[in-house]
Amino acid sequence: MELRKSYFADVRQNGLNEIGQPRPRLDSPGHVTGKTAYFADRNFPGMLHLKMVRSPHHHARIRSIDTSEAEKHPGVVKVLTAKDVPHNVYTILILIQIGPEDETVLADGKVRWKGEAVVAVLAETERAAQEAAAKVKVDYEVLPAVFDMEEALKPGAPLVNEYHGQNYYLYDSGECRKVRFGDVEAGFGQADHILEQSYQSSPIEHAPTETTGCVVAPEGNDRFTCYTNTQAMFFTLDNASIILQMPGSKLHFVGGTVGGGFGGKVDVIVEPIAILGAKLTGRPVCFIYSREEEMQISSPRAAEKVVIKDGVMMDGRIVARKVTGYTDAGAYSRHSPYGAQKGAAHYPGPYTIPNVWIDTYCVYTNRTPSSAMRGFGVTIGDFALEVQMDKLARLIGMDPLEFRFVNAYRDGDMKAHRQPTEGAALIECMQEASRAANWPVAEKYMAMSSYTKGA
Amino acid sequence: MAKVPVQFTLNGSEKAEFVDSGTTLLHALRDKIGDTSPKGGCHQGTCGACSVIIDGELRLSCLTLAETCNGADIRTTSGLAEAGVLHPLQRAFLDAFATQCGFCTPGMIMAAKVLLDHTANPSREEVVEALSGNICRCTGYEPIIQAVLTAARANSQNAA
Amino acid sequence: MAIRRGRGVAAINYPTGMNLGGDPTQALVHSTPTGNFMVTLSSVDLGQGMKQIMAQICAETIGVPTDRVIIDTADTDTGPHCMGTFASRGTHRAGNAVIQAAKEARQVMLEVAAEELEVNASDLETDGQGNILVKGAPQKSISIFDVALSAHFKRGRSISGRGMFLIPRSYPEKETGAMKPSTCYAHACTVAEVEVDDETGEVTVLTVKNVFEIGRALNPKMVEQQLVGGSWMGISHALYETTEPYYPNRDYGGTDFNQYLMPGPGDLAKTEIIVLERPSADGPFGAKGPGEMCANPQIPAVANAVFDAVGVRIDTLPITPERIMRALKAQAAG
Ligand code: FES
Ligand code: FES
Numbered sequence: 001m002e003l004r005k006s007y008f009a010d011v012r013q014n015g016l017n018e019i020g021q022p023r024p025r026l027d028s029p030g031h032v033t034g035k036t037a038y039f040a041d042r043n044f045p046g047m048l049h050l051k052m053v054r055s056p057h058h059h060a061r062i063r064s065i066d067t068s069e070a071e072k073h074p075g076v077v078k079v080l081t082a083k084d085v086p087h088n089v090y091t092i093l094i095l096i097q098i099g100p101e102d103e104t105v106l107a108d109g110k111v112r113w114k115g116e117a118v119v120a121v122l123a124e125t126e127r128a129a130q131e132a133a134a135k136v137k138v139d140y141e142v143l144p145a146v147f148d149m150e151e152a153l154k155p156g157a158p159l160v161n162e163y164h165g166q167n168y169y170l171y172d173s174g175e176c177r178k179v180r181f182g183d184v185e186a187g188f189g190q191a192d193h194i195l196e197q198s199y200q201s202s203p204i205e206h207a208p209t210e211t212t213g214c215v216v217a218p219e220g221n222d223r224f225t226c227y228t229n230t231q232a233m234f235f236t237l238d239n240a241s242i243i244l245q246m247p248g249s250k251l252h253f254v255g256g257t258v259g260g261g262f263g264g265k266v267d268v269i270v271e272p273i274a275i276l277g278a279k280l281t282g283r284p285v286c287f288i289y290s291r292e293e294e295m296q297i298s299s300p301r302a303a304e305k306v307v308i309k310d311g312v313m314m315d316g317r318i319v320a321r322k323v324t325g326y327t328d329a330g331a332y333s334r335h336s337p338y339g340a341q342k343g344a345a346h347y348p349g350p351y352t353i354p355n356v357w358i359d360t361y362c363v364y365t366n367r368t369p370s371s372a373m374r375g376f377g378v379t380i381g382d383f384a385l386e387v388q389m390d391k392l393a394r395l396i397g398m399d400p401l402e403f404r405f406v407n408a409y410r411d412g413d414m415k416a417h418r419q420p421t422e423g424a425a426l427i428e429c430m431q432e433a434s435r436a437a438n439w440p441v442a443e444k445y446m447a448m449s450s451y452t453k454g455a
Numbered sequence: 456m457a458k459v460p461v462q463f464t465l466n467g468s469e470k471a472e473f474v475d476s477g478t479t480l481l482h483a484l485r486d487k488i489g490d491t492s493p494k495g496g497c498h499q500g501t502c503g504a505c506s507v508i509i510d511g512e513l514r515l516s517c518l519t520l521a522e523t524c525n526g527a528d529i530r531t532t533s534g535l536a537e538a539g540v541l542h543p544l545q546r547a548f549l550d551a552f553a554t555q556c557g558f559c560t561p562g563m564i565m566a567a568k569v570l571l572d573h574t575a576n577p578s579r580e581e582v583v584e585a586l587s588g589n590i591c592r593c594t595g596y597e598p599i600i601q602a603v604l605t606a607a608r609a610n611s612q613n614a615a
Numbered sequence: 616m617a618i619r620r621g622r623g624v625a626a627i628n629y630p631t632g633m634n635l636g637g638d639p640t641q642a643l644v645h646s647t648p649t650g651n652f653m654v655t656l657s658s659v660d661l662g663q664g665m666k667q668i669m670a671q672i673c674a675e676t677i678g679v680p681t682d683r684v685i686i687d688t689a690d691t692d693t694g695p696h697c698m699g700t701f702a703s704r705g706t707h708r709a710g711n712a713v714i715q716a717a718k719e720a721r722q723v724m725l726e727v728a729a730e731e732l733e734v735n736a737s738d739l740e741t742d743g744q745g746n747i748l749v750k751g752a753p754q755k756s757i758s759i760f761d762v763a764l765s766a767h768f769k770r771g772r773s774i775s776g777r778g779m780f781l782i783p784r785s786y787p788e789k790e791t792g793a794m795k796p797s798t799c800y801a802h803a804c805t806v807a808e809v810e811v812d813d814e815t816g817e818v819t820v821l822t823v824k825n826v827f828e829i830g831r832a833l834n835p836k837m838v839e840q841q842l843v844g845g846s847w848m849g850i851s852h853a854l855y856e857t858t859e860p861y862y863p864n865r866d867y868g869g870t871d872f873n874q875y876l877m878p879g880p881g882d883l884a885k886t887e888i889i890v891l892e893r894p895s896a897d898g899p900f901g902a903k904g905p906g907e908m909c910a911n912p913q914i915p916a917v918a919n920a921v922f923d924a925v926g927v928r929i930d931t932l933p934i935t936p937e938r939i940m941r942a943l944k945a946q947a948a949g
Contacts, residue, residue: 001839001888003832008893012831012901017743018675019900022836024549025667026686027660031557032545032564034492034532041491058865096637096784114865125475147863172789179792201932202857205875209496209504209558209592232699233657233691256689259494259558260592261661262848266701291497292870300858328863341787342634345796350628358792367865368858372701374848375907378629379914383853383932386625386915390922400919404626418793425828425893429804430626432826432889437806439624450893501872552836555844556662583881590872593662594840595847596880 007428027257038259039227042215044284048077050277051129053119053136054297055111058145058366059158062109062118066137070121073135075128078281080120082108085276086245089163091333092268095238102163103332103369105243105273111140112160112331113366115297122277122285145366149305149326152365160331160364169329169337169362177344179358181416187320187355191311193395198307199384203300203328206373210259212298213288214271216278223250224275229258231265239268240275251275263372267299267334299371302336303328304343306384311355312392316406321348325360325381330369335376337362342377345417349385350426351407356416404430405445410452424450463527465490466534474521480514481505483521484531492533492561496590503589506562507531513569515588532561535568543613544568547606548599555593563589567603575611579604616814620821623919626804629908630797631830631895632704637784640704641695642712644673644720645775650745650763652677652684652720657694658709663906664837665705671834672710672899676717677724678741679759703801703904706833710899711780719776727766727774728757782897799895801903802828805846805912807884809920813943816936818921820850820884823913828891830903835890842888842909849913850884851877854934 005012030036067079082088085105094101107118119136123129144158151157152167160167171177188194214228230236233253241248258265274287289298304327311320325343329336340362347358373379393403405427413421427450434441458473465488472487481498484490484507496504498517505517508530535542541549544564554560563586570577570585577585582603591599632638643655654673660666670684677684688694697709722736728747729736732755740750747762749755766772787794808821825846832838855876858868869875894901914932922928927942 001835001842001890003835003890003892005892007828007891011894012892013894016675016900017678018671018681019833020831021671021681021834023667023671023681023834025552025554025664025837026670026682027557027664027666028549028552028554029541031554031560032532032541032548033536034490034561036557037491038494038558040495041485043486043489127475127477147865149863173787173792174789177787177792178790180790181792197930199930200862202862203859204852204856205858207592207856207872207875207877208556209502209590210494210556211496230699231659231661231701232697233659233689233694234696235699237691251691253691254689256657256659256666258556258659258661259496260556261659261700262592263701265661266699291499291501291872295870295875296858296868303859303862338634342630342796344787344792345634345794346630350626350800350802365863367863374845375629375911376702377634378907379852379911380932382625382627382911383914383918384930386627386912387918387928387930389625390623390915390919391928401624404624408626409628416792417787417796418791419795423799423893423895424628425802425891426626426628426804428891428893429802429826429828432891433624433626433804433806433824436826436887436889437622437624437824439622439806497871499871552840555664555840558662580881583879586880590877592848592877593844595844595883595886597843597847597883597886598840600880 004432036257038210038257039215039229039255040213040288042227044217047284047286048122048281049126049129050274050285050287051121051133052117053133055114055116055118057111057140057142058114059143060111060140061143062107063139063141065119067119069135070132073128073132075124076121076132078122078277080106082106087243090243092239093338098337100163102161113368115368120273122281147365147367149328149363149365152363160366164364167364169333176359176361177341179344179356179416182355184320184322184355184357188311191319192314193312195392195395196309197388197391201304201380203303203370204373205295205300206262206264208260208262208264211289211291211294212265212270214274215286216274217284218278218282223252224278225252225254226271226275228253228255228271229265230255231261236268236271240272243272244276262374263376264298266372297368299334299369301373302339302370304380306381308384308388310388310392312396314396316396316398316403318351318353318407320355321353322357323347327362328370329362329364330367331364332369334369334371336370339377343381346378346381348416350409352409352413399441401430401434401439402441402445405448410450459522461521461525463524463529465529466531476522478521479517480519480521480524481516484516490531490533492531494558494561503566504559504562506565508565508569513566532564543609544606547602551598551602551605553594553598553602559589559591563599571607571610577607619811619813619924621920621924622806622808623916623923624806625912625915627908627912628800628802631707631799631801631904632782632797633702634796635785635794636782638698638704638708639781640697640708640712642709642716642778643695644716646763648763648767650759652679654684654686654713655694656688656697656709657691658697658705659689659700661700663841665700667837668706668833669709669713672713673717676714677721678743679745703907706902707898707904708780710902712778714899716776716778720774723772723774724762727770727772728762730770731757731765798897799903801905801908803908803912805916807913807916807920809917809924811921811924813925816939818854818934820917822885824887826889827905827909828893829905830895830898831892831901832890833900833902838890838905839888841906843886845909846886846913849910850917853914853917857933
């Protein structure tokens with residue numbers, strides 16, 4: 001890695017002792033000696049293992065659940081169903097007033113995605129829990145499912161989630177988050193060329209080497225200590241407190257040393273049910289996702305569809321951009337309404353465009369609920385935007401890098417969400433990339449600066 | 456469930472335990488003996504985080520039954536430092552900033568150790584080959600490859 | 616049939632912190648009797664090195680070496696609230712909270728030193744090595760060790776501080792979408808060079824040249840870790856990764872590392888990283904969040920390079936050999 005100090009030299013602070021120094025990491029000696037303690041490195045005598053019975057169907061009504069055989073299985077200590085969970089319907093972002101509560105801790109009457117948790121089995125060994133889980137009998141009436149976002153948005157599509165009442169998240173602005181800036185139709189009217197293209201992604205797994213999980217120990221004074229690899233301690237504690245209808249003062253969360261997260265450990269999934277198990281049995285409980293669960297059950301990065309329509313002039317200026325983004329939330333909200341909204345704030349990308357129209361939708365389908373991942377709400381949008389930029393440049397016969405200079409945002413430029421640009425540095429990144437990659441651009445672009453409209 | 460006795464040396468000291476028949480070495484080491492340096496990243500032989508050295512060979516402890524290890528000489532990353540002095544591989548991982556979350560690190564170090572035990576001066580290709588059963592999601596592998604190459608150089612200089 | 620080369624570029628920006636703000640983080644700092652400093656937080660280290668960076672930020676602010684700082688984090692019985700580690704917010708939000716707490720602690724420390732040295736606190740400075748000196752008269756000094764002992768046992772002072780950082784929540788205007796998503800943005804530009812085998816559809820990323828602007832590299836080696844790992848993940852996203860290869864079809868999803876594909880140590884692109892620093896107005900020492908955005912620009916850069924190589928657009932991720940072969944077939948069919 002090289003630090004290029006010639007850029008922005010006038011505003012860089014020098015003369016610091018510790019900042020800017022490549023100090024060795026204080027946690028690395030623990031890592032290389034195997035001494036770093038992750039949550040799963042705590043072991044308690046008498047610890048029970050929790051395994052989930054999961055839905056084999058994408059969408060089904062639960063007619064009945066029979067746990068009697070499972071309960072008789074040797075080593076089984078407790079079997080939990082929806083009726084054991086004090087506040088079974090929840091949503092993670094309720095703490096910052098983003099509702100409605102739309103997800104069950106354990107399925108109640110219905111399953112909405114293949115893999116949904118239905119029954120929790122607690123047993124002396126992992127093997128006993130697994131074997132007993134296979135003996136739980138659930139009688140399902142299979143319902144029609146919908147997987148395609150466009151299908152889901154059509155009238156008459158199977159309703160994925162009754163708590164919403166329709167297959168999209170209802171923002172205060174309506175069926176989508178909107179950004180309106182300038183007059184996009186007038187912009188298209190004046191454009192030399194119009195290009196409308198559609199981009200698609202597929203769900204992506206965080207795949208941390210350490211799977212999601214927790215270990216819970218009852219403290220004997222009515223308090224429970226939960227060792228967890230959550231990315232957000234109080235978020236998890238407060239949601240657990242709501243789900244368990246247990247005062248937060250009874251909960252003690254210990255974590256902070258995590259084997260990779262990438263956004264996959266922001267959901268509150270394993271802790272509440274494990275604490276409930278510990279409370280009802282009085283025993284320590286561990287609930288750790290198998291690799292298979294991490295891959296297919298834990299929330300992935302949402303699949304997204306992005307439709308971009310641009311009006312561009314022969315001189316390279318983009319004069320209008322309309323973006324319609326669809327985020328596939330799967331069966332439940334988790335953090336997806338937030339992510340779709342973040343997309344609306346991100347478009348039209350780091351470019352100054354006078355006429356912009358953005359709609360971003362959060363759509364429900366019968367698949368594994370998606371949630372946050374590294375670059376949440378932006379990564380797939382950037383793929384779409386930057387491939388579109390390449391196509392536009394080629395359409396008007398301009399060099400793709402030069403084309404970006406023409407449109408790059410600079411300090412003071414008004415963004416589509418009506419904030420003036422501050423602290424821009426796109427131009428300088430592109431100038432340095434031009435040099436590093438030996439991709440020459442015209443001198444006038446190398447003379448540009450993010451500071452002013454100059455040049 | 457029937458318990459079976461297992462007895463082996465772990466990092467040079469004698470260990471004896473009774474485990475359920477069918478218990479993996481990974482579980483025996485972590486939950487019975489208390490050596491948590493091998494990590495369980497998949498329990499299905501696809502991540503390498505549980506790697507240990509058995510009688511000089513690299514093994515996945517999640518796919519090894521504890522009861523098959525009687526009399527074996529087992530080495531793990533927790534036993535690598537001698538009297539608090541880091542092994543050259545551990546030193547090299549630190550210096551190269553080759554650990555982020557660190558979850559893959561003990562397994563990586565085991566894989567690298569077996570390589571260096573057999574090949575004093577490995578090529579980059581040999582290092583890549585040796586590490587190719589170990590998943591790292593954080594580092595992009597390059598710092599780990601560099602750490603192993605550096606440790607190999609340090610080793611062969613010491614030997615010379 | 617041939618191996619064809621192409622290159623592509625992409626440029627991006629990325630917000631630091633939770634979208635629309637409203638995401639608090641708090642920190643407490645106190646000294647031990649012998650002048651070590653304890654930072655208490657509930658932020659989570661996912662492996663990116665949050666603990667180390669908070670230690671450096673505290674050390675810089677108090678004026679001691681980093682190894683005099685201890686980080687106690689992520690125990691809800693002791694740590695004050697942190698919203699969590701996500702949205703590239705850790706360094707920015709928690710760092711600001713630590714600075715505020717450390718400044719308050721530093722002020723008490725200087726006041727105690729001033730009493731010991733019989734000067735004004737405003738006339739004192741730290742040397743970064745663990746000593747407090749009188750400005751302009753450095754021979755007149757006292758060690759932080761002695762100042763802490765004095766505060767605890769003689770003067771009855773608590774060398775401690777409280778820190779809080781919160782960007783007020785912005786609510787988007789319903790019709791126009793007017794809002795304040797973030798206070799600062801990181802930037803990047805990536806050029807990728809690929810080879811595409813037009814007989815198999817296989818893509819090899821030969822080189823990626825990444826330029827990242829991240830405000831301030833608080834620890835350059837740790838920044839490099841993030842950027843190298845992120846660049847790898849970006850390429851992985853572009854070419855390999857998905858849990859549903861035939862989305863929206865739910866079948867054929869991988870359940871282990873043999874089926875869920877990522878580049879291994881033998882599949883690495885030659886990776887170059889260049890860092891620029893335009894300090895952010897409200898970041899700790901100007902820092903922005905580099906952790907997420909570093910994995911974004913490689914995806915479109917690789918996609919554009921594939922087009923440059925073989926003349927087909929793959930607008931669906933991941934860009935698999937199968938998709939390339941189908942597109943090449945369609946192209947040949949005219
Ligand atoms: S835990 Fe053994 S290979 Fe993953
Ligand atoms: S350092 Fe996190 S998996 Fe390798």
